[in-house]
Amino acid sequence: MYRVNKKLAEIFEAIGSIYEFKGPKERFRSIAYHNAARIINDLPEDIREHIQDGKFIKTYGIGKSIEEKIFEFLQTNQISLFNDLQKEVPKDFLTLMKVQGLGPETLKRFYYDLNLSTKEQIIEALQDGRILQLKGFQKKKVNNILSALLKKTETDERLPLWDAQEISTSIVHMLKTIPQIQIIDIAGSLRRQRETVGDIDLLIAAKARDRKAIIRHFVSLDEVENLYAEGDTKASVYFKSFKRQVDIRIVTEDQWGAALQYFTGSKAHNIHLRKLAIEKGFKINEYGLFTVDENKKIAGENEEGIYHALGLECIPPEMREDTGEIELAAEGLIPKLITIDDIKGDMHTHSKWSDGHSSIEEIADYISSHQKYDYIVLTDHSKSEIIAGGMNEDQFMKQLKEIKKVNKKLGRDLIKSGTEVDILPDGTLDLSDSLLQTLDWVVASIHSHFNQDNTERIIKACRNPYVCAIGHPTGRVLGSREGYPVDMERILDVAAETGTAIEINGHSHRMDINDRWAKRAIEKGVTLVIGTDSHNTGNYSFMKLGVAIARRAWCTKDHILNTSDWAKIEAFKRRKLERIYMTH
DNA sequence: GCCGTTTTCGGCCCGACTGTTTTCAGTCG
Missing domain, CATH: 3.30.210.10 (DNA polymerase, thumb domain)
Structure with a gap:
């Protein structure tokens, strides 16, 4: 998530809330700003790259007025409308709006009827009974607001998809013991496989007469710390161990499709x-x-x-x-999206030879018995990755012998040789061309010196005839590190030009490139490969995250190289060689 | 504030739950 986008989205979100506070006549203006915030949040690129010829690229939902505000922010780092609007609302307004159960109408009452402006003032008035004098505020409501205000701030960080999947799986498992449940499935952004997930939404089908019992069961689970709502058809709770809000909704079987869609x-x-x-x-x-x-x-x-x-x-x-x-x-043109069953092999894995946990033989055994793969590429680190046990040319030659031995024992060429070679600060590679040439697959990645011109480094790597793919191209780590600065548009152009593949790294903490860049890549005719960046046998299932990214990028199996047999991958490598030498 | 081969004005998605009410407003997703 780009810092500028995030900041701008926050301001528009806040402006939207302030217009809500100002009253019903501003309702639609408010919606427009909330909408703009969401659009900017979802923008695939830095907002400054979304400007062409001095104009914001036409986007549904952002018109002339909001466009002007975007430019104002980019030039002055502030929006004067926002500064002015903040003077018209209580001091802690923006913080207070995020508290569960507190909305603009309630805050308006506190502000205009009792002149309460800060969180502390409101807490005090709730405690000393002043709020009880307001019409429409009785004990229950006062207590609810008070406990929401006093509660430690919950994490508003979104969960990485993998974590959300594990949590939802375990909750579904708990609920499956309820006999009255006919169908249960995940919904929301989790089902859309967004890279991060806020709340967990579960949908249940059951007979109308059984709803009550199911909801009672759900809200009584040991894990439930807070009960936000419990009705006839839905309930909303906070799970303490998962630190997450979980919503269930119950419909009848004949409503299942409509409810699931909704x-x-x-x-x-x-x-x-x-x-x-x-x-x-x-x-x-x-x-x-x-x-x-x-x-x-x-x-x-x-x-x-x-x-x-x-x-x-x-x-x-x-x-x-x-x-x-x-x-x-x-128009009837929905593409047939790639599925996990289309994948023929893993293009990015590590063994004990560098920083992985398994020997080549263990990997071969595991993959043979757990995956229907035709191949799996070992891409151990190169020498400058000292902390990751990076290997020099001699060690790679030794590893090649070991691979041959294991394959011979297996009776097929399951294990392919490869490397994740470091792109050095000047854009050259950390292993000799003569070694790279002998390997089956070469991924080139940046792991350090992020303050260099990373775009040029990656472009230079793309121009090396033996580099097959660029690994985790933006270098982001979900939830902890924003990607290094890089001009992805240019990299994708050069990747298309040189016939270099771009990796979708499916590792749960990377998911790099993301769905939006992957979509951009296939629009530009770039070939994609999916790798798991596995370091132990448990990691191979990250393939499904890689596939999730590809599906969100509207990829068919033809867009993803490792849905092909190895002969086609060899052909891909030859095409690149030809291109590079034709242009020289 | 945004949008438009029905519209440049007049619309803007829809329903559940809670707490307060005797029919509804506020909040949420």
Whole structure:
């Protein structure tokens, strides 16, 4: 996430909230700013790269007025409207708006009726009974607000997808013991496989008479620390061990498709879909798709039915972000997305020879018995990666012998030789060309000296005839390190020009490149490869995260090189060699 | 504030839960 984008999105979010506070007549202005914040948050590139010929590239939802504010921020690092607006709201307004259960109307009452402006003043007034004098505020509401205010600030950090998947799996496991549950599945951004997940949303199908019992069971689980809401059809709780809000929603089996569609989102996708429904004389809610005039149910049992009734192809959850997929579905052009079963091998793994935990033989045994792979590439580190046990040319030659031995024992060439060679500060590589030439696959990555011109370093690596792919191209570490500065547009152009593949690193803490850059890459005709960057046998399942990124990038199996057999990968390498030598 | 081959004005997605109310406002997703 780019710092500028984040900052700007925060300001627009805040402006939206302030307009909410100012009253109903500003409601839609408020929505527009909230909307802009979301768009900027989801922008694939630094917002400064989203400007062409001095203008913000036309984006649905951002018009003239907000565009001006973006430019004002980029030039002056502030937005005067925001400075002015802040004077019209309570001092701690923005902090207070984030407290569960506190909204603009409540804060307005506190501010105008009792002149309360800070968090401390409000807590005091809640405790000494002054709030109780306000109409509509009785004991229960006062206590709820107070406990929300006094609670230590919860983590608002989004969870990496892998962690969210593990948590949801374990919760689903706990709930599966409830016999009345007919179907249970994940929804929300988790089902869309976004790289990070906020809340965990679960959908359940059950008979109407069983709802109550299921909800009681759910909210009574030992793990539940806070109960936010408990109704007839839904409940919302806070799980202490996972430090996460978990929402469940119960519908009947015949509503399953409509509900799953609705709770999978995204919000933008659903709003677009609803507008489309209205144009066609329908309305959609979580119970089904109905005609407006007779309120007759047309679809709802499954998701396909909802989309088909609107004249659309069914859209895979990973594509539902309102970035053109609805238009594509209307034309019947939804791509057949890659699946995990299309993957023929892992392109990025480490063994004991550098910083991995397993010997080559152990890797071969594990992969043979757990994966249907045709090949797996060992890409151990090169010599300058001293802390990661990087290897020199001699050691790689020894490793080659070991690989041959293991393959011979297996009776097939499962293990491929390779390296993740360091791109040095000047863009040269950490191993000799003559060695690189003898290896089956060469990934080149940056691991240090991030303050150099990383774009030029990577471009230089792309121009080396023996570099097959660029590893974790942005260097980001989810939740702890922003990527090093790099001009990804240019790198993708050079990758396309030189026939170098770009890696989708599926490691749970990297997921690099991300879905948006991967989408950009295939638009530019760049070939992608997926690797797990595995360091132990448990890591091989990161392949599904890599595939998730590819699916969110609208990739078919033809976009991903390691859905091919090894002969095609050899052909890819030859094409690159030819290109490089043709241009020389 | 944004959008538009039905519109440059007049719309803007929709429903559940809570706490307060006797029919609803506020908040949330």
